[in-house]
Amino acid sequence: MTRTSLKYYGVMLDSARLTERHSFYFDLLPHLAKWGYNAIWWHFTDDQGCSLRFDTRPELASRGSFSKREMKEFISCAGDHGIEVIPELESFGHTGYITKLKQYHHLSEAIEGERFGAICPSNPATLEILADLIREVSELFTSEYIHAGFDEVNFGSCPRCSERLAKEKPWEVFAHHVETVRDIVAGNDKKMMMWGDHMCSEAELTHRIPKDIVICDWQYFDVDTSAVTYLLEEGFDVICCPALINAFKVIHPREQNLQNIKEFAKAAAACESAGVLGIMNTVWCPYRHLQGAVVHGIALGASLLRNAGLEPESFSEEFARDYFGVADADAVGRAMRYLYEVVPELLLVKSLVPLNRDEFEPLVPMEIRECERMGREGARILATLQANRTHVDRNISQYEDSIVTTEIVVGLAQNGEDIKRLFEIATMDDLLKGACREPRAQDLLRALADRTRSLHARASDRWNRTRFEDDPERDGRSHIYQYDASILHRLNEAARFFENLIPCAGT
Numbered sequence: 199m200t201r202t203s204l205k206y207y208g209v210m211l212d213s214a215r216l217t218e219r220h221s222f223y224f225d226l227l228p229h230l231a232k233w234g235y236n237a238i239w240w241h242f243t244d245d246q247g248c249s250l251r252f253d254t255r256p257e258l259a260s261r262g263s264f265s266k267r268e269m270k271e272f273i274s275c276a277g278d279h280g281i282e283v284i285p286e287l288e289s290f291g292h293t294g295y296i297t298k299l300k301q302y303h304h305l306s307e308a309i310e311g312e313r314f315g316a317i318c319p320s321n322p323a324t325l326e327i328l329a330d331l332i333r334e335v336s337e338l339f340t341s342e343y344i345h346a347g348f349d350e351v352n353f354g355s356c357p358r359c360s361e362r363l364a365k366e367k368p369w370e371v372f373a374h375h376v377e378t379v380r381d382i383v384a385g386n387d388k389k390m391m392m393w394g395d396h397m398c399s400e401a402e403l404t405h406r407i408p409k410d411i412v413i414c415d416w417q418y419f420d421v422d423t424s425a426v427t428y429l430l431e432e433g434f435d436v437i438c439c440p441a442l443i444n445a446f447k448v449i450h451p452r453e454q455n456l457q458n459i460k461e462f463a464k465a466a467a468a469c470e471s472a473g474v475l476g477i478m479n480t481v482w483c484p485y486r487h488l489q490g491a492v493v494h495g496i497a498l499g500a501s502l503l504r505n506a507g508l509e510p511e512s513f514s515e516e517f518a519r520d521y522f523g524v525a526d527a528d529a530v531g532r533a534m535r536y537l538y539e540v541v542p543e544l545l546l547v548k549s550l551v552p553l554n555r556d557e558f559e560p561l562v563p564m565e566i567r568e569c570e571r572m573g574r575e576g577a578r579i580l581a582t583l584q585a586n587r588t589h590v591d592r593n594i595s596q597y598e599d600s601i602v603t604t605e606i607v608v609g610l611a612q613n614g615e616d617i618k619r620l621f622e623i624a625t626m627d628d629l630l631k632g633a634c635r636e637p638r639a640q641d642l643l644r645a646l647a648d649r650t651r652s653l654h655a656r657a658s659d660r661w662n663r664t665r666f667e668d669d670p671e672r673d674g675r676s677h678i679y680q681y682d683a684s685i686l687h688r689l690n691e692a693a694r695f696f697e698n699l700i701p702c703a704g705t
């Protein structure tokens with residue numbers, strides 16, 4: 199039996215990377231409560247942006263951000279549904295929302311060749327900014343907690359930090375910044391949470407950090423329960439954090455994500471009496487998928503957090519009946535549940551819809567078989583979803599997003615078939631030089647370009663109906679994480695890539 203009764207069963211919504219139209223979050227609240235969530239971690243700051251307009255630092259706000267009045271209303275509505283909103287304000291790493299602005303660029307600890315940077319912990323200006331932000335967040339949010347980030351930090355490039363690092367170890371500077379932020383948080387009558395990745399890798403840091411900080415231990419692949427017990431033994435309260443969508447997961451969550459949620463739910467249950475405070479289903483970078491396509495996963499995640507032994511099949515049937523009101527809930531539920539097993543992994547996605555020539559590769563036999571399976575099973579899922587579309591009597595927009603997501607999966611499988619045939623008659627060299635004059639190869643390239651272009655049109659239509667059309671992430675303009683760019687950006691670039699391979703294109 200793996201049922202638990204923790205304080206928090208939460209979902210992390212990443213409004214920093216992509217802010218949905220605000221009605222999306224409000225509309226989600228009654229459903230979240232019904233599915234079993236009692237907390238939202240509001241991840242509203244990150245390298246890409248800040249989805250709240252501060253009074254003291256309004257320049258930080260990104261496209262579509264919430265005013266404080268709207269945020270207050272959201273927190274209050276969530277409270278009416280028994281949901282606590284815990285703000286996450288990044289205060290060391292993932293602080294591009296501050297340092298990318300010209301006036302704060304001097305605070306950046308960007309290190310050449312490192313994907314993640316930080317804001318300078320040694321500059322008094324950093325602490326002034328953080329003090330302003332934490333004060334406003336404390337006043338606005340009613341939760342007793344503020345999550346202060348602290349994951350994936352790289353620092354030490356600036357003169358002030360270099361000077362300190364000549365005398366202190368990196369973990370000492372890190373710990374000092376944690377203590378400073380913790381004191382600012384405590385000075386505003388709040389308790390602090392932070393991510394646990396640096397602590398699990400550095401024992402001295404773990405010993406030094408104040409024990410009243412709650413550690414959010416995120417593990418998105420195999421779950422190492424000993425990391426949780428280690429933090430508990432060190433005296434911390436712990437939140438267990440699996441992911442419904444994390445790096446390398448594009449288009450739709452995969453089976454591995456469901457396994458990750460189940461495993462962490464079991465680990466949390468096993469450590470419940472030792473001080474596990476809660477469990478948080480993280481949903482990262484919503485631009486990777488269409489808005490409605492992960493609603494099933496968010497719902498299923500809530501049930502798995504509370505009961506890791508739950509059968510996703512029976513849950514999905516109930517979900518299809520309740521959420522979409524379809525008569526054949528069994529078939530629709532099965533289709534939605536099975537999609538997790540059919541969605542390709544990022545490495546394969548790159549080859550099927552490449553952003554550029556570096557990602558374009560002939561498929562290996564295993565990938566060809568995978569495409570055949572994707573095409574066959576995807577077509578079956580798509581047929582079921584389309585056949586039941588007219589019977590959907592609520593949340594049709596989310597249903598449409600699932601249909602278009604499945605169309606993309608099927609289209610990618612067809613791209614795989616075309617790419618396989620293409621490399622049977624053409625060499626990579628000739629293709630990239632635009633020198634392949636074989637008519638059948640030109641037909642295949644045209645088919646790849648047309649199909650990818652039409653998938654882009656379908657996905658764009660869904661995006662524009664549900665999200666801000668002028669969101670900078672729509673077309674991947676921020677270019678921070680090229681490898682798992684927005685779904686629209688990938689389809690658009692891939693269509694252009696195939697078009698450019700067609701000999702004489704544009705001449």
Ligand SMILES: [Zn+2]
Binds near residue numbers: 307318
């Ligand atoms: Zn510095």
